[in-house]
Amino acid sequence: MIAELSAIQAAAGSLKAAGEIVKTLVGMKVTAEVQGKIIELQAVILTAQSGAISAQETQMELLQRIRELEGDLVKFKDWEAEKKRYEAKRLSPGVIVYALKQESVQAGELAHIACPNCYDGGRKSILQTTPKLAQRYRVHLCPACGLELAFGEQMPLLPPPPPPRDPLG
Ligand SMILES: [Zn+2]
Structure with a gap:
């Protein structure tokens, strides 16, 4: 050339x-x-x-x-x-994500989950936890593509609120 x-x-x-x-x-x-x-x-x-x-x-x-x-x-x-540093994992209630392999976590890296949408598109983006819940599952947000995924441990059902107290009782 x-x-x-x-x-x-x-x-x-x-x-x-x-x-x-x-x-x-x-x-x-x-x-x-x-x-x-x-x-x-x-x-x-x-x-x-x-x-x-x-x-x-x-x-x-x-x-x-x-x-x-x-x-x-x-x-x-x-x-x-x-991408080889991640492995596909199915997390409750059945969401497939890409988690950093244990060997990297043991080597001192912070355990995290990569957005499956971005991963399939050829780039890495770490899912962030949000304060939101969906069906009592923690909602995770991808800051790159905006994908929201609810997964992880299901939160226990909250006890029903106590009945209002009778002000005269
Ligand atoms: Zn993404």
Whole structure:
């Protein structure tokens, strides 16, 4: 790619030199026929120059795209390594999530659960507990995609509220 780019740059340089020679020729005393040919040559050189410039732009765009793809590949490889640190778990009442493996927890990392939605989309987002309950299960929220999942230990039923006391009793 780089070699091709410098080849285009070299061609552009040669065309510029040819253009300079033609400019000198234009200034010389020559027959009308030669003058006509010089003008023709000038037009050809200008066309070739603009062709070289657009080829150079295309090359630059391709190089940029390659850099972007290389970046994506690095991210993809990082995620492939990262996702292996999690394992699918079914938690009560039947929600499937991705939990950090025990080996990482034993190595000193804080135990946590990754959002299954984000995980399937190729990124990590840690589910956060909320103060909300649904069917007496703790609701967890994904800060990245907004997914809400209720799972974990079911809270005990609250005792019924005591009857209002008779103010006269
Ligand atoms: Zn998410």
